[in-house]
């Protein structure tokens with residue numbers, strides 16, 4: 380994955396000419412100091428770039444156009460050190476097409492009780508300057524994040540960090556290409572959706588490619604490259620001897636390696652960042668891609684099974700957002716339940732395709748029959764996932780809008796070793812508990828496929844939904860079913876009216 384330091388957040392300070400040269404120079408010095416300090420914060424993964432203080436409508440419009448045109452700028456932090464009459468911001472905000480974080484801070488943390496005079500008062504006006512600016516953003520019905528507190532506070536940096544991660548995810552979606560190998564799993568509803576609307580609202584394009592074209596790429600892989608990859612597998616994973624020795628299993632592993640190399644070259648050549656497969660359309664392929672999908676996901680590709688392009692795009696965005704953080708991100712499915720009243724939990728997995736980035740220790744590379752798809756036995760990585768905090772996120776096309784649904788969870792160890800389960804798996808307890816979580820999830824129309832992450836959390840996903848203008852529903856420890864159902868009904872009304 381790319382380092383997010385090649386992405387920029389521009390630090391934009393608003394003021395006006397009323398205060399005179401000296402004050403404006405001080406405003407610029409203070410802003411530069413804050414921008415530099417934020418740029419050096421370990422909590423903020425992107426570059427924070429100071430921009431000259433804005434004093435006129437023309438300067439504001441010109442800066443906003445520059446933001447739109449900049450390839451590296453993924454969003455702006457705005458702050459009114461002094462008063463900045465907000466009608467000056469209208470033309471700029473009208474054209475701005477990147478996310479805004481409104482940092483409501485003040486250069487001085489404390490009021491200097493003994494020395495405060497009118498010069499100090501005139502310089503440190505964000506308490507009312509930011510309210511004037513906030514009004515116009517609200518009046519223009521523009522989404523943004525508002526972050527309140529002194530800029531030295533760690534919590535403020537964490538919030539800016541989460542928001543800038545979300546901005547990188549959103550930036551990634553703009554122009555991103557998703558490849559679909561085959562169509563949807565037949566008759567499945569939630570993985571369908573309006574791809575044109577997705578491109579209009581969310582920025583990424585989804586196009587189908589013949590499985591035969593991928594098979595061509597797979598067939599072009601050289602024997603030498605296959606052998607090289609096999610050596611790599613042997614170094615990276617636990618592999619049982621019967622897979623390594625010549626015979627059926629080794630041939631199956633070689634086929635898996637060939638599939639990985641073919642898919643990778645197809646995706647690289649086409650500039651795709653996410654893809655889908657479906658076990659119902661594998662024409663010309665010997666196996667359902669399992670190991671290949673797992674390893675491609677580990678390298679940062681988004682993935683959705685059964686043609687699920689929305690989850691695939693989501694997984695990619697979540698992977699970009701989590702760059703550099705501890706904990707992985709994977710395609711996931713609520714597979715089966717443990718309904719013991721003493722401790723209800725979910726076992727998450729998929730037929731094969733769980734990303735090793737969330738795994739614990741060295742994965743085991745195994746080959747087993749697959750009872751679905753009618754193909755040869757596929758290779759897959761089998762592993763457990765360490766305990767910790769996780770989140771499941773789902774995106775659905777509700778017909779008139781896209782809905783993002785998030786549910787944090789606690790990842791726990793399985794109760795026993797699962798010796799007969801030949802697939803990677805995660806066991807979790809959702810917030811607030813399985814019963815309320817599943818009831819709310821089902822009311823929300825949440826998909827059975829999710830993006831699952833142990834690196835990012837609610838704040839990033841909520842900021843992301845805000846940037847996308849997407850409905851955001853959260854199931855957590857505060858969720859009450861009665862209120863949640865009302866929220867869904869009210870949202871229905873809001874989104875109908877907004878159209």
Ligand code: MN
Nearest residue numbers: 684685712828
């Ligand atoms: Mn599935």
